[in-house]
Amino acid sequence: MTALTAEIPAPRRIASVMRIHVANPWPTAILPWLVLFGVHGITWSIWALITHYAGDSLEPDAFRYAGGVSWLVIYMMVIAIQAMNAGFRFAMGFSATRRDYYAGTVAFFAAMAVVYALGLGVLAMVERATDGWGLDGSFYAPAYLYDEPYAVIAFHYLALYLLFTAMGALIGALFVRWRAAGLYLYFAGLALAVVAFVWWALDAGDSLVAFFRDNPIEVVMAWTLPLSAALAALGWLVIRRAPTRA
Amino acid sequence: MTAIIEATDLSRRFGAVRAVDGVTFAVEEGSITGLLGRNGAGKTTLMNLITGQDFASSGTVRVDGENPVENARVLTRTCFIKESQSYPDAYRGRHVLAMAPHFFPRYDAALAAQLVEDFDVPVNRMVKKMSRGQRSALGAIVGIASRAELTLLDEPYAGLDAVARHVFYDRLLQDYAEHPRTIVLSTHLIDEAADLLDHVLVIHQGRLLIDAATEDLRGTAATLVGRAADVEAFVAGREVLGRESIAGIASATVAGLDAQDRARAASSGLEVAPVSLQQLIVHRTGAPVHEEVAS
Numbered sequence: 017m018t019a020l021t022a023e024i025p026a027p028r029r030i031a032s033v034m035r036i037h038v039a040n041p042w043p044t045a046i047l048p049w050l051v052l053f054g055v056h057g058i059t060w061s062i063w064a065l066i067t068h069y070a071g072d073s074l075e076p077d078a079f080r081y082a083g084g085v086s087w088l089v090i091y092m093m094v095i096a097i098q099a100m101n102a103g104f105r106f107a108m109g110f111s112a113t114r115r116d117y118y119a120g121t122v123a124f125f126a127a128m129a130v131v132y133a134l135g136l137g138v139l140a141m142v143e144r145a146t147d148g149w150g151l152d153g154s155f156y157a158p159a160y161l162y163d164e165p166y167a168v169i170a171f172h173y174l175a176l177y178l179l180f181t182a183m184g185a186l187i188g189a190l191f192v193r194w195r196a197a198g199l200y201l202y203f204a205g206l207a208l209a210v211v212a213f214v215w216w217a218l219d220a221g222d223s224l225v226a227f228f229r230d231n232p233i234e235v236v237m238a239w240t241l242p243l244s245a246a247l248a249a250l251g252w253l254v255i256r257r258a259p260t261r262a
Numbered sequence: 263m264t265a266i267i268e269a270t271d272l273s274r275r276f277g278a279v280r281a282v283d284g285v286t287f288a289v290e291e292g293s294i295t296g297l298l299g300r301n302g303a304g305k306t307t308l309m310n311l312i313t314g315q316d317f318a319s320s321g322t323v324r325v326d327g328e329n330p331v332e333n334a335r336v337l338t339r340t341c342f343i344k345e346s347q348s349y350p351d352a353y354r355g356r357h358v359l360a361m362a363p364h365f366f367p368r369y370d371a372a373l374a375a376q377l378v379e380d381f382d383v384p385v386n387r388m389v390k391k392m393s394r395g396q397r398s399a400l401g402a403i404v405g406i407a408s409r410a411e412l413t414l415l416d417e418p419y420a421g422l423d424a425v426a427r428h429v430f431y432d433r434l435l436q437d438y439a440e441h442p443r444t445i446v447l448s449t450h451l452i453d454e455a456a457d458l459l460d461h462v463l464v465i466h467q468g469r470l471l472i473d474a475a476t477e478d479l480r481g482t483a484a485t486l487v488g489r490a491a492d493v494e495a496f497v498a499g500r501e502v503l504g505r506e507s508i509a510g511i512a513s514a515t516v517a518g519l520d521a522q523d524r525a526r527a528a529s530s531g532l533e534v535a536p537v538s539l540q541q542l543i544v545h546r547t548g549a550p551v552h553e554e555v556a557s
């Protein structure tokens with residue numbers, strides 16, 4: 017038996033897996049922006065109505081707090097879960113290894129996080145340049161992002177996306193490996209983690225508040241990176257022994 | 263000839279169920295092997311083990327001498343098309359075909375385009391909205407056009423009509439002739455596929471029941487046709503695999519006929535016909551001897 021080499025080199029195998037997720041770019045790369053702009057349009061209309069009727073009595077930071085962007089992270093987590101489930105079985109059916117599949121999929125999530133972070137950052141800058149879309153509104157850089165520079169806003173979204181897609185990757189991996197039982201495991205683990213966190217937070221009390229108060233947003237967000245990496249690593253441990261089922 | 267697949271005492275258990283139970287066999291490089299058996303016999307599980315999609319509970323399987331699990335050297339040479347293949351929600355037929363060349367290095371897009379026409383697959387339709395037959399055809403197209411060194415097809419034409427199945431056999435054989443490869447085909451439609459198969463593996467309740475060249479297997483039995491009384495007289499005391507009778511004419515499938523027996527049958531006015539592979543396998547996998555009487 018002659019020694020074999022893979023007929024497709026590893027970097028191309030991983031790139032091929034990334035392609036799986038954008039073969040139809042609609043749900044991952046097009047639809048989110050359309051919905052985002054739709055929500056933005058509606059929010060702007062409401063701002064305009066309020067401004068019209070409130071007149072001079074409007075508080076200066078009335079439109080500082082909008083949640084119009086936050087749904088995107090949840091949407092991306094759902095995309096991540098779907099990508100892990102259907103994408104995994106499809107890729108296995110197309111002779112991918114689990115290793116290549118997971119590497120390509122996580123690379124795809126990271127690439128999407130970069131694209132969305134840069135894009136939302138640019139939109140936040142446009143928002144600032146247009147004096148909050150002419151109405152002093154904060155849609156892309158609400159609340160604590162209001163005064164931050166581009167790099168901080170983009171990094172904040174990047175870290176947030178990585179965290180949620182890593183969570184999605186883990187949930188998807190648990191589902192692929194153990195089906196419903198995997199999801200029970202996840203939510204039981206999550207509940208325990210929340211209880212443990214609250215316990216610890218009550219104990220830590222002031223020092224926790226001080227952490228959020230005294231540290232700039234980029235430092236707080238940087239602390240999510242090791243957590244995201246840990247979740248992604250956990251996802252690999254789960255999926256590396258996952259069989260493909262019908 | 264060398265073996266491309268070698269399984270040794272291979273088992274896969276799911277709890278108490280022995281889906282594949284101590285199976286040992288080899289598949290010759292360049293052959294077309296039929297993996298036959300009833301529903302739930304373990305065919306799909308066995309193919310999952312061969313392609314590293316599932317993990318053996320015990321025993322080993324080797325493809326090109328290597329363990330297929332997480333092995334890109336083996337898997338980039340392998341194409342496994344199964345009826346239950348799932349596709350991402352947002353995929354249309356053309357997305358599936360667009361992905362194939364990235365995973366199968368020998369994929370021939372022109373051949374695939376020709377097959378799309380032959381099978382009349384609506385490639386712009388969402389895969390989840392396709393009929394079972396259309397999804398099967400999509401899989402069959404990828405399976406044939408990928409020209410993988412080792413091609414495994416699990417019930418590749420479930421839901422396909424007779425015309426489409428004929429197209430499938432025809433195109434598969436045609437492309438196999440031009441680009442030889444090893445094909446393992448699991449199917450229920452034994453007689454339909456029989457002419458394709460060089461070798462037959464019959465799996466029953468997880469165990470390997472028959473591992474034989476198709477020719478040899480056919481030679482182990484024959485069907486005798488003649489006047490009912492003559493047939494009965496001849497088969498008395500022999501192992502009868504199946505009987506049919508219409509009016510005064512009877513046919514019986516009998517095991518273990520040698521050349522002398524055949525000559526004697528012919529001289530007593532019986533016609534000796536080749537046996538149906540399906541009938542042979544149905545009998546061997548434990549079904550009661552089927553007797554059709556129409557008078």
